Amino acid sequence: METETKIDRRVLRTKEAINKAFLELFSEKELEHITINDIAERANVNRGTIYLHYSDKYDLLDKCIEDHLGKLISFCSSHDLPPETTVAVQDLRAIIEYVGDNFLFFSAMLSNHRSTLFRERLLQFISAGLKNKLDKQDAHSGIDKELNAQFMSSAFVGILEWWIRNKMPHxxxxMADQVRRLFEKNEVYASS
Incomplete structure (x- = not known):
């Protein structure tokens, strides 16, 4: 049993080193120019170790995206709280803090011109959450809820991109307070 724990920790450390090396390289150059040798050298592992965990660099990219979006989804579903302003700010703050704490990942994903896959998945995740929140409200503004959710999710992702590209100036x-105020103007959260 103790041996299994040690192996799991080593595997976890190896995967973390591979992911970190990949994200560093991804923030420096386009995916097409990254090789498994580059990743192995940066992570201080051999090529075979990478292939034990990932089929190729595209699989590695996909698993990085799935991991971080999964953590965001898990976080948001475990915080399904009423849409009161103070709670909304806490939700937004926690999401923005998660992005800040994982700056390397989000910087690589949002700064790389070829990372449309991540951006699309992030937009889907956020717009689904916003649409769900709008569907639960009784607001009759004359604005289609789907269009409002798409508009606000695009704005939110744009704000995150700006924040990351500018090295988190606030x-x-x-950021959570400002985004909440913008959401209030678009009837996503009720103002207090």
Whole structure:
């Protein structure tokens, strides 16, 4: 049993090293120019070790995206709280803090011109959450809820991209408050 724990920890550390090396390279150059040798050298592992965990660099990219979106989805589903303003700010702050804490990943994904797959999946995740929130409200603004959710999710992702590209010039609390105010203007959250 103790041996299994050690092996699991080693595997976890190896995967973390591979992911970190990949993300560093991805933030430096286009995916097409990254080789498994580049990743192995940066992670200080051999090529075979990478192939034990991932079929190729595209599989590695996909698993990185799935992992982070999965964590965001898990976080949001475990915080299914009423849409009161103070709770909404806490939700937004936690999401923005998660992005800040995982700066390398989000910077690589949102700064790389070829990372449309991640951006599309992030947009789907956020628009589904916003649409769900709008569907639960009784607001009759005359704005189609699907269009409002698409508009606001695009704006939110755009704000995250700006924040990341500018090296997080404002703290998460400030960003969450500002985003909440923008959402209030578009009837995603009720103003207090």
């Amino acid at each position: 703290p998460p609390e400030y």
